[in-house]
Amino acid sequence: MEPVQQSQTINQHNASNTQGVKLNENSYGPFKEHNEVPKPCWKIPSFKEKQSSGYILFSLYNGPEHHASQIANAVVVARHLGAKLVLPDIRGTKLGEKRDFGEIYDVKKFVASLDGVVQVAKVKPAEISSVKATAxxxxxxxxxxxxxxxxxxxxxxxxxxxxATYFDALSMENSKETVDSNAYQCLAAFGSLKLQSDLLELVDSMIGTLRSMSQKMGGRFVAVDLRFDMLGKKRCHKNVVSSERCYNAEEIGEFLNKIGFHKETAVYLTQTGWHGRLDLLRDIFPNTFTKDAIVPAYERAKFMGSEGREYEQFIDFNICSQSDVFVPAYPSRFYASVAGNRIASGKTQIFVPAEKTSEIANHYLSPYIARKSHFAHSCFCV
Structure with missing residues (x-):
């Protein structure tokens, strides 16, 4: 076959795999050419209630996939009670480990986003420092x-x-409540959290590196939530939320290849450190990277060393939220929360591996997108 004919055949094959998704003429694979950013549907009424003398305190914990929901709960409670909100701290994975909110998130952005909704105390007021709050x-x-x-x-x-917010399930199904009653939840969950400048610059730099590694694909890349510590979890064998199961590195590579992604596509994995079992994926997609390979050398000690391990989950969460395509290797809260961020930004290409023979990418579109079953759909209008 002549080179020109071969190129045309590849383009025709990939075009058919996306069911009408228009591809950039310089790229291969089921990448959307444009993402339509939705507009917020909610309207926040002006702040009229008189503030009480009470305070709402809380901490953020269990990783960034839980933080937006914890923030939203605290804001909704404080708003309805007329209480002031105390800026939370962030708890680590080890007992007693915690960081200031500003070490991860932008404090000014957070306070400004809630202006007119609740008053925020940046530090714990002296009058309640010696008083134990009721849990x-x-x-x-x-x-x-x-x-x-x-x-x-x-x-x-x-x-x-x-x-303290508790979570009953992995899913974030669409709420039956009206948009108006969801307004504070929507604002807090999708409009209040932004990474602090140093961490944001690092994430932007890493995304820039991934795009440069995928120049032949128009700078587009795929992010895959694949961590070996998750593959042995109970939910990998039987998940009560859906019929989805867990997929290993080789299966992810075969899946991406089956639905039409070109071998030159850059693939980002959330796994920390390279593992020999990832080689089978890299054999199919040579431009496969973990965060360790693309963190700038001068930032490695701060964000990847023993003192910086807690930053890694925020790096993964934000790269997966901003990638051109996201693929979860297993059902998780991480997947559900990333899906919410992607719906908010219009990046709705989330493909979930499944035991199907179809080679059409859109046949694997996440139910959060295909069925509009995610809570975020009640917050945004296309």
């Missing part, structure tokens, strides 16, 4: 009815509450 457990996406019936009576007696 209250609240469900993810707490409702106004729950706040009125369960939390408000406690707040009436104990003006300082410490919230």
């Amino acid at each position: 209250v457990r609240v469900p993810d996406r707490v409702s106004k009815d729950f706040i009125t019936a369960t939390i408000k009576p406690i707040f009436s007696t104990n003006k300082n509450l410490r919230l």
Whole structure:
């Protein structure tokens, strides 16, 4: 076959695999040419309620995939109670390990985003420093009815509450509540958190490196949430949320190849450090990288050393949220939260591996996108 004919055949094959998704003429594979960024559907009423003397305290924990929901709960509770919100700290994976909010997130952005919604105390006020706050457990996406019936009576007696959000499932299904009642949840979950400048610059630099490694693909790359510590989890064998199972490195490579991604496509993996079992994926896609390979040398000690391991999850979360295509190797809260961020930015190409014979990429589109089953769809209008 002549080279020109071969190129035309490849283009025709990939075009058919995307069911009408228009491809850039310089790229191969099911990449969308443009992402339409949706607009927020919510409207926040002006701040009229008189503030009480009480405070809502809380911590962020269990990684960035939980933080937006924890923020949203705290904001909703504080708003309905008329309480002030104390800037949270961030708990690490080890007992007693914690960071200031500003070490990870932009404090000015956070406070400004909530202007007119709740008042935020950047430091714990002196008048409550010696007072132990009453602990209250609240469900993810707490409702106004729950706040009125369960939390408000406690707040009436104990003006300082410490919230702890609990999560019942991996999914983030679309809420049945109206857009208006979801307004504070939407604003807090998708409009308040931004990485602090140093960490944001690092993520941007790493994304730039991935795009340069994928120049033949128009600078586009695929991010895959694949970590070997997750593959042995119980949910990999039987997941109560969906029929999805876990896929290893070789299966991910075969999947990406099957749905039409060119071998020159850059692939980013959330795995920390290279592992021999990743070689089978790199055999199919040579431009496969873990974060260790693309972190600038001068940032390695700060963000990848023994003192910086907690930063890695934020790097992964943001790269997966911003990649051109995202592929989860297993069902998880990480996948669900990344999907929410991608819906908010219009990056809706999320392909979930499945035991199908189809070579059409859109046949593997995430249910969060295909069925609009994600909570984020109630927050944004295309």
